[in-house]
Amino acid sequence: MRDIDARIRFIFTLIVRFRCGYGYQSMSLATSIAIYFIIWWTVLFAVLPWGVRSQHEGGEITPGTDPGAPVIPRLRRKLVWTTIVASLVFAAWHVIYTYRLITVDDLARLLGAVPPR
DSSP states (O other): OHHHHHHHHHHHHHHHHHHHTTTSOOOOHHHHHHHHHHHHHHHHHHHTTTTOOBHHHHTOOOTTSOTTSBSOOOHHHHHHHHHHHHHHHHHHHHHHHHTTSSOHHHHHHHHTSSOOO
């Protein structure tokens, strides 16, 4: 009987902590959307060169275009990959922020702004 009571108290404590934000830092929806947008655009510029084959490499250069222009840009595929990678990066960032796995003090120590303890 005590074991069941302890489990119920533990579950209740978790529910209260998550619902009230006790011990965790929550953020607004607008802030989350803004951060996701920034991550998405950054990842887009990292994903754009993936699988690009230039006209020069393909051997057929269209008159009036740059030889380095892609033959088939495949933008739809790149947008999908950008969304997938950005979602994974955002999820990792959200967990790190919410559970304070890395704090501002940790970053300051890492960058040498604060001497180590």
